[in-house]
Amino acid sequence: MAQQPVSLPAKLINGGVAGMVGVTCVFPIDLAKTRLQNQRSSQQVYKNMMDCLIKTVRSEGYFGMYRGAAVNLTLVTPEKAIKLAANDFFRHQLSKGDSRLSVFKEMLAGCGAGVCQVIITTPMEMLKIQLQDAGRLVAQRNVAVIPALKFGAGSTVINCAYSLGPTTHIRRTSALQITQELLRTHGVQGLYKGLGATLMRDIPFSVIYFPLFAHLNQLGKPSEAENAPFYWNFASGCGAGCVAAIAVSPCDVVKTRLQSLSTGAHEETYSGVMDCVSKIVRKEGPAALLKGAGCRALVIAPLFGIAQVVYFIGVGEFVLGRFPNFRF
Template sequence: MEKVNEQKVATLPAAQKFKLLPKIINGGIAGIIGVSVVFPLDLVKTRLQNQVVGPAGEKMYSSMLDCFKKTYAAEGYFGMYKGSGVNILLITPEKAIKLTANDMFRHYLSPESGKPLTLVREMLAGGSAGACQIVITTPMELLKIQMQDAGRVAAAAKNEGKVIPKVSAISLTTELLKKRGIKGLYQGTGATALRDVTFSVIYFPLFARLNGLGPKREDGSSVFWCSFLSGCVAGSAAALCVNPFDVIKTRLQAINKAPGEPTYNGVLDCIGKTLKNEGPTAFFKGGACRMIVIAPLFGIAQTVYYLGVAERLMGLI
């Protein structure tokens, strides 16, 4: 039986074999390009989600545009890219895992008859891909959030007559490892899993369905603009749906708090305190900004991924 299966695999056409290496490379390239383009918006999203409304309704930022203006005025152009080094470094394996794992699970879940995947199998493939990426996403998001939110925390402390020392990704990583070991880099893992698995369950089936509606090239691959638009629409829809989980994750992973801001002991504690102090609308803070971030991020990522850059460089197509 094993010999028969081996012969069957060996005689499969090249197009039917799952080429892992080029897909990993494509995922990495897609992640770097996408993050580089949308990072300033992601920084604004993080600061909006972390700010807490004061007793009299006072807020540091009144809107997404106000946050962008104040951040740029106080910290300059490069201030908008705080934490981008960590993000770009780790986004390569993160996006490679996410995009490649989804393709791999879809490949192995495909019926032998050649029929399209059912919606349930598409959701299973997407959710499994989201679960796989958590090993990279959690420490990446943890470090990125500290760097992105540092300016807001420092400004709030300054208003209180206090000074918050500057931190770097390296110093923060070293401190967390000394105090808590490797577990220190995985603060907020539960909330990250809740967000990423749910996002992938929604995003990947929706993207596949939308992308399947568009025109195809002679070899059956999607045209670039169709992949881009499908990624934008599916990404923004999934981002809005999971925004409450993203708010929870962001707050749990914010180690340095501004004076007077609450601390949380887990997902349920964060949900309870947020509802009590700010009401249900707090879970959609930064929602519009997150949609604006995720739409081009995944539009660009999917376009680069499906352009087959690695396959062309490796001479596979």
């Protein structure tokens, strides 16, 4: 099957569909990643990803694993649209006079896409993190010593919220309420807290992912005139996404900490990227910068694998073929 050029409208539809399907599938793991990254070594509520998901379901119900998903589902389409359109634009500009892009130019195109996407990514992540982390803060307060309950001389009972039921109600705050409060108190820049850290994460990610996927996918092509098979597209997307996700995981930890507006008792606050890195390394050790790396790989790998499946199937082309007069 010959390689057919994909129109920009079809790319945008494919990116939006892939984003929504992917977010729905892996969002609970993303929630676990955020909570693991935000908890400090001295106040650990969750031991690992599975422990976090089990405790979340017990204390917040099944839908507690999807806190903040609405924000992602709403903004993932414009985020993917900007990322894909920007990558295509920069690739086109850099390919003038060249029959094939060099790896360096592919990395430059990915860098440009990463810079552009933070317009949507930063506020989307900012709102999502507040909603995802609310349950961790309540759980941290619930795991406390209750001196009033005594059995014998001087003994105390540890109150574990997950064995006795939650003792503190999780205040339900919507993304709209958080947005309104941020705009009222800090203006538009309030939604872009952690912009520097987001750039530090998204630029290297795109620089690594786009060229790596292109070259992995190229290896699976029977010939230059044919597409790689379905399974190779999926595996290339998963592989490139996994490598890129792990590579930028320390930046994601810093971004998550900086964008958390609420902190638990005795938890550090940070004034900027360097202050955050310095305090994490000094107080929690260098390994803390890799918190949630496994969860992040489990989130990103299938997300980009699903994206390649959607492109392979041609959802956007099918929609445009059924509605030829549809324009946007």
